[in-house]
Amino acid sequence: MARRSLPVLKQLCARSASSDLFPNLLRLGLASGSARPVTYMPRPGDGAPRAVTLIPGDGIGPLVTGAVEQVMEAMHAPVYFERYDVHGDMKSVPPEVIESIRKNKVCLKGGLRTPVGGGVSSLNVQLRKELDLYASLVNCFNLPGLPTRHENVDIVVVRENTEGEYSGLEHEVVPGVVESLKVMTKFCSERIAKYAFEYAYLNNRKKVTAVHKANIMKLADGLFLESCREVASKYPSIKYNEIIVDNCCMQLVSKPEQFDVMVTPNLYGNLVANTAAGIAGGTGVMPGGNVGADHAVFEQGASAGNVGKEKIVEQKKANPVALLLSSAMMLRHLQFPSFADRLETAVKRVIREGRCRTKDLGGDSTTQEVVDAVIANLD
């Protein structure tokens, strides 16, 4: 038995050591092979360069958008950026920026700082309302090679982006008493539910979960739930269930594998997306974007409401991975699938090797080191 098993063992070990493919199969189901064996017939003219509006933003924004520009350059991707400086302390987004996004239809931005209190409203929210980017999408998933406390996380949070608690309608009734209006409309609830189910259908997702607090806010969240139920009946092959938001947060941190696509109103979506991003690896690595019927703005998926600490900006140690993965989503949105795949493969390879990681992932590299590693891993 020993005599027979030894050569077989040797052969299996040799095959696993020498083959390029075995290490991949033995690590995780994900293949790191850069070529996707697909056949794709582009339309003539598909390679023409596309203009994309770029808003560096505040805090770590300029650092990470600079990283994206470098990588796009290195890949010779058919995009060129029109840069506009917008800062969170401006009164409103300059009209030329809005014009540019309307013309280009696609924008990539860093975060804009929103001052707490005061009279200045958030420019991030203003941009989304102006361009009617009604769906915010964050994909939270475990990156292979990045250890986290939760495994098997692959959640897409689809969040209504224009109404709800973020209507911005507040007034002081009498001194010391403030009312804040949460506005829910059937129109907006229906379209976000439609987007979530359409997303699940197009991406072969099995389940959509609606997050709500309709036991307390019976009419407002009840309207949201009604719309979700109506749309769910049109997609019989996709499972649909509802979960109250507090239970949802608890389930996210104990059994995240039960969630697939989640559709939520504005505020809950913000919290759920940031929680899901946190359990899956941190806000520094999750891609996301905002989409409407006509425009799309890509940014870091979940930014936890801040634009990075001063220290990270000074030491230039911000994590560019989230914005790089979002720019891969952008390339896919612009219908350059081969470039998107190359970028995503390179980024995942860098994460998996583990040598170039910024502070939030447990390493010590600077932003530029991570960018150089990604560029070196492109093929």
Place this chain on the structure above:
Amino acid sequence: MVRRAVPILKRLIQSPNNPNTVQLAWGSRLEAQRSVTYMPRPGDGAPRAVTLIPGDGIGPLVTGVVEQVMEAMHAPVYFERYEIHGDMKRVPQEVIDSIKKNKVCIKGGLITPVGGGVSSLNVQLRKELDLYASLVHCFNLPGLPTRHENVDIVVIRENTEGEYSGLEHEVVPGVVESLKVMTKFCSERIAQYAFEYAYLNNRKKVSAVHKANIMKLADGLFLESCREVATKYPGIKYNEIIVDNCCMQLVSKPEQFDVMVTPNLYGNLVANTAAGIAGGTGVMPGGNVGADHAVFEQGASAGNVGNMKLVEQKKANPVALLLSSAMMLRHLQFPSFADRLETAVKRVISEGRYRTKDLGGGSTTQDVADAVMAALD
């Protein structure tokens, strides 16, 4: 030794993570899940209309399979079927209108009678809709043994002029002249399409196939256009090869070719040769594209629509048209459905239990179709 060897052996043989992954199979990523993030536009899931032309010979059989599989996947496409046969005088106007409206068509082959006065309806369709680029992707399918390994060639063929201009006349009885027309306009646009394709798909090399030592002006014009376009893509290697040498290299060292751009006739021959070395015309996907429309069909059909016996026994190979319909789904921007279909087809081929006669098996078309639908997830 034995006691220690057996658990190690067991561990190496079993796949640690996914028991469904075929551990010792070569090359193909058979996992269905692509780990990409994709943010569709609202309304992207609305069903699209696609014109369907069953055609002649094995055409109705294989287009029927495509319809079944699309149904099984709940893909957001619905087909508008039009009957055309190769012996009609010309393509009916309503079919052309339908394709102009839908912009996308999938078709089986149309029989072109040899000789006689009837011109090929396939060619007529391409000229009418100005589908100036024909693309055939020839690659080794994992699990399918062939005499040539490492084949991954995309043949881009000019589809509207050249030897297929259809301009022939009998000068005097017994003497016929056939005009081969080459224009700078058409040569330039096919070269541009080929280089753009290489750029968008991360291909490293484009080879222009010609016979300019003999047809100095005609193929010379083609080569000039290719050279001009090549200068605009410095990151892509460009070389030229004479068509007879090309055919010989294809059958001896096919791994040297990547993307090939050719005029009309050479493209036809090169595409069929490449399809033959890589597994046969029954499995290669392809399509015709123009600025406004796209028609998908079996990549290389060797000028016929299958022999009568295949049609009667219903043993035609549906793989080529299934892979072409995956290309069509990608063209319509349904990447997830395209990937699922392609993965299922490749899984069926690599398992090897359901193969039609041209691949060495004995299954019928319906067997293969059922296997593909079972392999979908």
